[in-house]
Amino acid sequence: MPSTQEKLIELLALNGTVFISGQDISETLNISRTAVWKQMKRLEKEGYQIEAVPNKGYRIVALPSIMSKNTLQWGLKTKWLGKNMVHQIKMPSTQTKANQLAQEGCAHGTVVIADRQETGRGRMNRSWFSNNDLGVWLSIVLRPNVPPLQGPQLTLVVATVLAELIELDVGITPAIKWPNDILINGKKIAGILTEMQAEQDKIHHIVIGIGLNVNQLADSFENEISKRATSLKIETGETFEKQKLIQSLLKRFEEAFDRYQLTGFSEVKDKWESFGYKINEEVSYKAGNVEKQGVIRGISTDGALIMENKQNQIETLYSAEINW
Known part of the structure; x- marks a missing residue:
């Protein structure tokens, strides 16, 4: 209320x-x-x-110069996304908080935002360097009307939204590395973490975590990370207003999610492939503990990676270790 x-x-x-x-x-x-x-x-x-x-x-x-729930919602042009919002200066993890709220029955479209995260995380429980206020760190709670098998498609929906945000709002064309990373010049600028609670025929909720590097400089990252990470500021030399980026991201995602619910995955597939990293290029990969080589041909209608192996056979990969 x-x-x-x-x-x-x-x-x-x-x-x-x-x-x-x-x-x-x-x-x-x-x-x-x-x-x-x-x-x-x-x-x-x-x-x-x-x-x-x-x-x-x-x-x-x-408006105040400091970001808050009120300033984030001021001028937010969404119908349902972010109308219920939690903002804190710091928290352990927006993903952990959003999962807790989802379990407690929070509304579809609830958004959890932190200026900085103390224990931010990505896929495979890898840590995400976000203990600073230089990036966008947020999680979204969704209760989509799709079968559980289609839940992973939402990671790809978010990836296309982030790619279009960077291309249209910033003026740089990024690449999407399957399934959940956004790259600029081969370096990671954003990541997506999707977690789902479902039964066999019903999704209870999906929590999508988004991390976007915005105003970091090269020395903002730890040494090892700096070789693999970049930010909007590094790539453009400009300082960005995080609040405007968040509002644009939420508006774009709401529109993309509503279209996806209405028309399905085909439009998302086309957009994803237009940004796809190393499409039609050869990579080595491991599937079923077997080392292979193949050419990435795109994604399937359910979001899996399509690979053409050395024997000209098409493989559909739902999980694989790819040597990018």
Whole structure:
């Protein structure tokens, strides 16, 4: 249930640069005029710049520079994604927190965001270097209406969203390394971790974790990581406003998820392959403890990697060790 302050912020956001009278706020939120004034003073203490004009009312003219749940939701143009949001300056892991909330029955589209993670993690329980406020670290709780076998497709949906975000909002064309990494110039800039709880015929929830390196410099990474990782700032020389990136990411993902639920995976498959890393190139890989070589031909309709081996046979890989 949104707090009075959250309702007030949403009301002011809907009005944008237009003044809204204290009386209208009072009636809409069912609070006294004195309570309206007190709420405005609280917002000012949080860093919002409020313009108050007699006989006109109130409007917000500037937001706080520090990211918060309120500033993240201000101007967030989504219908359902991120309407329920948890933001903390630091937490052990957004993925752990989101899984906990999902088990407790939180709403579809709940978003958990941390400025920094103390124990961020990726696939295979590998650690993710995110104990800093230079990247985007968030997890999304979904309750999709698809069979459990299709759950892994959502990793590929998110990958296409991240790739398009980087290409269209930043101006760099990345590559998607199957199944869950986003690369620029061969270095990792983003990763995706998807965890699902389901029965044989029903998904209870899926939690998708996203890590995106944004404003790190080369010396922000530990030595070993710096050889394999990059950031938007390293690649462009620009500093990015994380809040805008998060809002754009959530809006793009909501649109992509709704299309996926409506039309299926074929559009996602085409987009994924347009960004696919080393498609039509030869790599070595291990499947079933057998070392092989083959050419990556794309992904299948269920999201598996399609490989053409040395014998010109097509193999469909759901799990494999690939020497990229």
